[in-house]
Amino acid sequence: MRSVVNPFPEAALVYKEETCSTMEDARKCILSGCSHGTVISAGFQQAGRGRFGERSWEGQPDENLLFSLVLEKRRCAGDVSVLSLAAGLAVVETIARLYGIETGIKWPNDVLWQGRKVCGILCEVVKKHSIVGVGINCNQKNFSAELRGRAVSLAEMTGTKVIREEVLECFLSRIKGLLDCNDIPQRVNERLLFKGETLAVSVGVSGKERLLSGVCRGVGERGELILELPGTGERKQIYSGEI
Numbered sequence: 001m002r003s004v005v006n007p008f009p010e011a012a013l014v015y016k017e018e019t020c021s022t023m024e025d026a027r028k029c030i031l032s033g034c035s036h037g038t039v040i041s042a043g044f045q046q047a048g049r050g051r052f053g054e055r056s057w058e059g060q061p062d063e064n065l066l067f068s069l070v071l072e073k074r075r076c077a078g079d080v081s082v083l084s085l086a087a088g089l090a091v092v093e094t095i096a097r098l099y100g101i102e103t104g105i106k107w108p109n110d111v112l113w114q115g116r117k118v119c120g121i122l123c124e125v126v127k128k129h130s131i132v133g134v135g136i137n138c139n140q141k142n143f144s145a146e147l148r149g150r151a152v153s154l155a156e157m158t159g160t161k162v163i164r165e166e167v168l169e170c171f172l173s174r175i176k177g178l179l180d181c182n183d184i185p186q187r188v189n190e191r192l193l194f195k196g197e198t199l200a201v202s203v204g205v206s207g208k209e210r211l212l213s214g215v216c217r218g219v220g221e222r223g224e225l226i227l228e229l230p231g232t233g234e235r236k237q238i239y240s241g242e243i
């Protein structure tokens with residue numbers, strides 16, 4: 001990977017050919033006292049983590065963008081749910097700016113193109129920091145049987161090989177600009193998929209999930225999904241779940 005300019009002043013941007021998970025690397029960086037805006041990026045992860053504990057994030061070596069961004073919580077408007085929406089928005093804006101392609105956000109933080117996932121985001125909190133983990137399918141064209149038809153890459157969307165460094169640079173400058181914004185939920189609502197549609201959302205802890213159905217009314221101030229239940233019209237706020 002060629003060198004990438006980190007727009008966060010004095011923050012390192014580390015590239016590793018191979019690692020276990022950049023989330024784990026970021027956690028270690030925080031514990032050893034790294035700066036706001038530090039980025040750990042990798043060509044390949046042996047144990048990339050997905051949003052749910054039991055899921056992994058897989059990908060072919062050197063084809064995709066896999067990174068974790070460390071941010072100080074006090075420098076981010078809103079809590080971690082809003083931050084993860086901001087990260088999704090930054091990805092949508094990056095793809096629109098670099099390739100002129102419109103994508104949408106599937107709550108809480110997947111970025112989809114024509115119903116297929118191009119990016120997944122995982123946020124974790126460590127002490128006074130948040131870690132924003134981002135996986136963007138860039139040049140991969142063959143996905144595992146499980147992901148085939150459900151995943152897509154920027155190369156497939158644009159019909160050409162993409163430069164991962166360009167995507168990373170653009171994302172970092174977009175998210176940096178979004179950190180001070182107080183209107184992230186409103187902006188996300190403009191890019192939110194399934195608004196006005198009836199959805200089934202799985203909520204509750206693993207092993208004891210239940211399904212809630214209702215009409216999607218967008219996201220609220222704290223990043224929660226607002227679901228209007230049938231019959232009563234009650235609006236349910238969902239802070240954690242999966243569509």
Ligand code: BTN
Pocket residue numbers: 021022023045047048049050051052055057065066067068110119120121122133134135
């Ligand atoms: C999801 O959609 O389940 C979230 C996937 C997040 C994957 C990224 S890849 C970089 C960072 N390191 C990880 O181990 N996971 C995140």
